[in-house]
Amino acid sequence: MTAPLVDIRNVSHRFGQLAVLKDVSLRIEPGSYTILLGPSGSGKTTLLSILGGFVTPSQGKVYIRGEDCTSVPPARRPTTTVFQDYALFPHMSVGGNVGFGLRMQGVDGATRAARAREALALVDLAAAFDKKPHQLSGGQRQRVALARALVIEPAVLLLDEPLGALDLKLRRQMQDELKAIQKRVGTAFIHVTHDQEEAMALADHCVVMNDGRIEDEGPPERVYARPSTRFAATFMGESTILSGTVAEAKGGTATVATPIGSVCVPGAAQAGAQIALAIRPEHLVLGANEGGVGLGMAKISDVVFQGSFKRVLATSTVDAALRFIAKAPASATVQTGDTVAISCQAGDMILLAN
CATH class of the missing domain: 2.40.50.140 (Nucleic acid-binding proteins)
Known part of the structure; x- marks a missing residue:
């Protein structure tokens, strides 16, 4: 058996007296599109934050590419995160936003610009390089955030409810685009949502969470057709x-x-x-x-x-x-x-x- 790209081993986490994750173990394969699905308070966002290095778990280990990344800070691990609010710098051009991570890595200006243009072309926004974020629609800003994350070529791309702020039509359009981009780049995507339809549209690996635990996981077709628990049967559809x-x-x-x-x-x-x-x-x-x-x-x-x-x-x-x-x-x-x-x-x- 080949080693997983991400290996989460017996992770638990508490905020004060509140246990938000309870002995969670999960393996993520290279090139997969994993959805963490669950209601508010299920622990899915905390698990994503632990993967991104923004939270250190109270117990357990996180391995990425076989290396222990449990206490490694976000900037030094092979992950990038796309947040729900996009977190774009309003004073910077789109090209500047996309190249920001490369700038922090010390990449020279010409190379930064070239790679930023390539990343924007990947998300069909090549013409937006010199624009400011406020000149773009919500869906376009979402794609800029995606390009900024992909340009540094992470092993794992983490998406925290990235489509939550979009209207229904745009959300469905972005679902199609996200899946197509993931297939093109081959990076493993781990995507948090509470939307069951979004999970079924995007995932090849669906993880249903509840009360800090994993209730069920597997291909979305199996989780829907033959759920393992009563909760999974009522939450996944x-x-x-x-x-x-x-x-x-x-x-x-x-x-x-x-x-x-x-x-x-x-x-x-x-x-x-x-x-x-x-x-x-x-x-x-x-x-x-x-x-x-x-x-x-x-x-x-x-x-x-x-x-x-x-x-x-x-x-x-x-x-x-x-x-x-x-x-x-x-x-x-x-x-x-x-x-x-x-x-x-x-x-x-x-x-x-x-």
């Missing part, structure tokens, strides 16, 4: 959660007693265990579904048209605590107040520890 007790388990199938009846699902479990069944919205069927698992009747409380589909919320008529979240075709004739049968395929139910 939406899920209907059905709680129950395993009544019987044999032959790779578990029979689960739930408030809406007995359900048989594929998966390994122990009889008597308290578990949860997660069902993604696209796997729920409104109406009769021959061959599927019946989940009873439900009353529709809300229907929201979202372009290619309708997002439907419904409450079980048997268990008022059970709320279904479904994606119905845009052409579906469902409306608020309807009572419909709900079902899904057994193989689409994800068995999780409760």
Whole structure:
């Protein structure tokens, strides 16, 4: 097995009495696009700050390219950070901003200018070299910050919610551009966000964090389709959660007693265990579904048209605590107040520890 580019080993950190990271271990491979995903307070930004050298962990080690960088200051480690507010110098030209890191390294003016122009061309801003930051749009300033980070050729580029200040259309455009730039330069990107759609659009390695710990990690397709924990199932996209007790388990199938009846699902479990069944919205069927698992009747409380589909919320008529979240075709004739049968395929139910 090849050595990882970044190896975080048993890192914990406290701010006073508050534990913000709890024994976190993570390996980042060269050339990967890693997303640290989680709600506010999950520890993702603190972990990024530790990687960038702005915070020294209370415990644990951080290795980059096989070297112990735990206590190495930001300017001496092979990382650069792109902050949410861009942190551009308003009095400097765009070219001056991009070349600033090279200037701190003692690179001569002609070489600085040439490399700054190359970096700006990489982000499609070659014509902005002599402009000031205030003359650029938000998306352009974001790309300048990216060029400034890339020009010093870091081993790892750290991005702290870089798209958070942009509007929806520009954010999606920048997602495409970030992914394309990362593929071109081959640098490992580690990107913090709380936006699940952003994570799925960009990552080839998704790390879901909660309460200072890693809940799940892997390719976003796997984390979404087969999350490891209940938290991951509800944070990485939406899920209907059905709680129950395993009544019987044999032959790779578990029979689960739930408030809406007995359900048989594929998966390994122990009889008597308290578990949860997660069902993604696209796997729920409104109406009769021959061959599927019946989940009873439900009353529709809300229907929201979202372009290619309708997002439907419904409450079980048997268990008022059970709320279904479904994606119905845009052409579906469902409306608020309807009572419909709900079902899904057994193989689409994800068995999780409760």
